[in-house]
Amino acid sequence: MSGSWPERIKDRLGERGLALAILAGLLVLGVVPLVALPAARCHVFGDGCTAKLQPPKPADPVAAHGSKALTPAEAATHGSYVALGDSYSAGVGANLSPADLNPLNRCHRSGKAYYYDVAKAFKFGKGTSFWACSGATTGNLENGQSGEPSQIGRVDQNTSLVTLSIGGNDVGFARVLANCVIKLPWSNKCEGQGGEIADRMAKLRQSLPDVLQKINERAPAARVIVLGYPRGFSEASGSNGDNLSVHDQQWLNGRARDLNELIRQVASEADRRIAATEGQGSVEFIDAYSAFAGHEVGSPVPYINGLSVDLGALKSEARSFHPTDAGYQALAKLFIDQVNKGPGRQLNQFR
16 A cells, blocks of 8 residues: 555545644644643644633732731831931021031931831831931942942832932032022023033933832842922922023023932833732832922921021032922822822731
8 A cells, every 4th residue: 555654544534534643643742732722622623723722810919918908108117117218318507406417417417307207207117217328329329428428229029118319419509509509690600511411411310210129139029119209499480599590590400300200210111010910019209399389498487498508618508409308298198198108009918
């Protein structure tokens, strides 16, 4: 008899018989797993073809852990709270107590910083600590400053909440403000800084993601809440004084908006990475741009200081363009609300 063996089987059993014989052989050899049988039955027997195979349903994270998901506030408070950041976190600009004036307080931490209101608003299972430092950049968060070690080194596996503000010193906002104030009225020394700011913003776009990643690596279950910066001037009318025209003030507000958008984007990207890997922590951004609306520089009840000059040293004081006591209280409320609200997605923490 001529022809190959498959052709001879096909002649005797037909095309469907040939497919059935091949399938049987593959099953014996273990090449085709049993889970493939429904699709094979459809092809061989013409049976079950109308019903599409459904993909498995995603597992319920709560059912998988056999426990209850923590609320956002529970996730933030079961461990320790660590406050990091720059002068806006240290409390520069608020009224100083005798303890704040201690020469050993080289980071200029204030007893009126938002940290204290946040620490009082919740019961943290493993305590709280305050390490923000005036003048801090992203590099200082990693390497330390003013004789103090790395701020990032203050967080660990027990940390459940980190708050911080960072970025303003990286883009040189103190210098930018000084150049806007100390200028001839007809010069463009203020707005002419745009190119330098753009360059420094580009560097911050590279350094800030690294900072947030290192915090997450050291404290993988922590909710990291990053504060944006409030605008200093009214968008409706501006204010008089400080040698800043309304146009200068609007321009400065715009640069604060740009900085906030950069920080928001980086925080959002960091949080998406954590969520994609089903990590326990989060990175969250607080938009504080309009937090002082109606209470800007020059308003009847300002939440931010205007220019203060040390006439003896002929230089501006550190409190210039930093929040007042009321301003820090307003920022604290934003943090407290965010702790309760959460990141807007499921946190992978259970009990």
